[in-house]
Amino acid sequence: MELVNSLDGRLLMAVPKKGRLHEAALTLLQGSDIQFHRHNRLDIALCHNLPIALVFLGAADIPVFVGEGRCDLGITGQDQVAEHQISVEEILELGFGKCKLQVQVPANGPIKDPKELVGKNVVTSFTHLSREYFKSLEVELYGAEAVEKNGMKTVMKYVGGSVEAACALGVADGIVDLVESGETMKAAGLAAISTVMTTEAVLIRSKQPRNPQLAELILSRIKGVINAKKYVLCSYNIPRTLLSVVHDITPGKRAPTITSLEEEGWVAVQAMVERSRVASVMDQLEEAGAHDILVLQISNSRAGKD
Numbered sequence: 683m684e685l686v687n688s689l690d691g692r693l694l695m696a697v698p699k700k701g702r703l704h705e706a707a708l709t710l711l712q713g714s715d716i717q718f719h720r721h722n723r724l725d726i727a728l729c730h731n732l733p734i735a736l737v738f739l740g741a742a743d744i745p746v747f748v749g750e751g752r753c754d755l756g757i758t759g760q761d762q763v764a765e766h767q768i769s770v771e772e773i774l775e776l777g778f779g780k781c782k783l784q785v786q787v788p789a790n791g792p793i794k795d796p797k798e799l800v801g802k803n804v805v806t807s808f809t810h811l812s813r814e815y816f817k818s819l820e821v822e823l824y825g826a827e828a829v830e831k832n833g834m835k836t837v838m839k840y841v842g843g844s845v846e847a848a849c850a851l852g853v854a855d856g857i858v859d860l861v862e863s864g865e866t867m868k869a870a871g872l873a874a875i876s877t878v879m880t881t882e883a884v885l886i887r888s889k890q891p892r893n894p895q896l897a898e899l900i901l902s903r904i905k906g907v908i909n910a911k912k913y914v915l916c917s918y919n920i921p922r923t924l925l926s927v928v929h930d931i932t933p934g935k936r937a938p939t940i941t942s943l944e945e946e947g948w949v950a951v952q953a954m955v956e957r958s959r960v961a962s963v964m965d966q967l968e969e970a971g972a973h974d975i976l977v978l979q980i981s982n983s984r985a986g987k988d
């Protein structure tokens with residue numbers, strides 16, 4: 683009871699309590715300086731340095747808690763938001779938890795096209811998204827009127843985990859489940875025949891957060907952490923006469939910073955570069971005549987208000 687009372691006036695943020703999104707979500711909170719101590723087995727943790735309480739929930743339940751306004755912010759997958767058809771604002775893609783929700787069938791079986799699963803048994807944790815997907819296939823095959831009149835032929839069965847076992851156990855002709863590396867699918871002797879949606883982790887906000895200013899502050903802190911991970915700072919020296927070439931290679935996020943060097947005719951350039959492009963940018967800079975090219979990690983960043 684004491685803990686419940688201490689939630690008064692706090693912004694409630696739902697965080698995945700286990701699974702694929704748990705660690706990455708905690709890393710984001712740490713980078714955003716949201717300090718907390720979670721007591722053993724307790725699913726609510728009060729922050730020390732901000733009026734926030736973290737609520738640890740299953741990723742699948744988070745859209746419901748945020749959609750009903752019981753939590754103000756939450757971290758979950760876009761797949762879970764779409765599955766629960768609940769009204770929340772997806773305010774920031776978080777760059778982890780990337781995978782695809784795919785239709786899968788036994789790799790050495792006869793089915794090669796998802797339409798061949800129409801009228802058969804499909805097992806999934808995503809019954810809503812799967813029903814919508816197969817409904818559109820049935821509409822293509824039989825027309826909207828017939829589907830409306832007779833109902834759907836494809837049977838969707840819910841299981842909460844280890845979905846890949848369903849085909850081998852004879853419960854399903856096909857499944858709809860998440861695929862990232864494809865290892866689980868391959869190990870179960872399955873192959874993907876189509877994609878229902880691609881997904882990644884996302885920060886969601888309720889329609890009317892208790893403390894909109896604090897929600898905004900958390901959003902900009904998390905944005906800062908994500909941008910810092912996405913970009914590196916590239917610095918190099920180059921003759922001033924070559925500056926126009928350099929603008930093309932390292933335009934920066936807004937513009938590169940250019941300062942004069944003590945050496946006549948030379949300038950130093952600093953610009954943010956997407957981490958994924960940095961090797962090719964360095965190649966191009968070297969080719970263009972840049973010297974002393976350095977790549978520096980950014981530990982945090984803020985873009986500033988628009």
Ligand SMILES: Nc1ncnc2c1ncn2[C@@H]1O[C@H](COP(=O)(O)OP(=O)(O)OP(=O)(O)O)[C@@H](O)[C@H]1O
Pocket residue numbers: 700701702703740741742758759760761762778779780781843860861862863881882883
């Ligand atoms: N293999 C994966 N790679 C990347 N993201 C994934 C993967 N599996 C799941 N996700 C993402 O994580 C979300 C939560 O799934 P996850 O399986 O981690 O939760 P869980 O079922 O609650 O946990 P657990 O599987 O440990 O019981 C999914 O909705 C999806 O957005």
Ligand SMILES: O=P(O)(O)OC[C@H]1O[C@H](OP(=O)(O)OP(=O)(O)O)[C@H](O)[C@@H]1O
Pocket residue numbers: 701702842843844845846859860861862863864865866867
């Ligand atoms: O393509 P991969 O990299 O192999 O990842 C895909 C697997 O990851 C998730 O399962 P999880 O590990 O959460 O187990 P679960 O099925 O019990 O939820 C998902 O449900 C797939 O089974």
Ligand SMILES: [Mg+2]
Pocket residue numbers: 701843
């Ligand atoms: Mg899982």
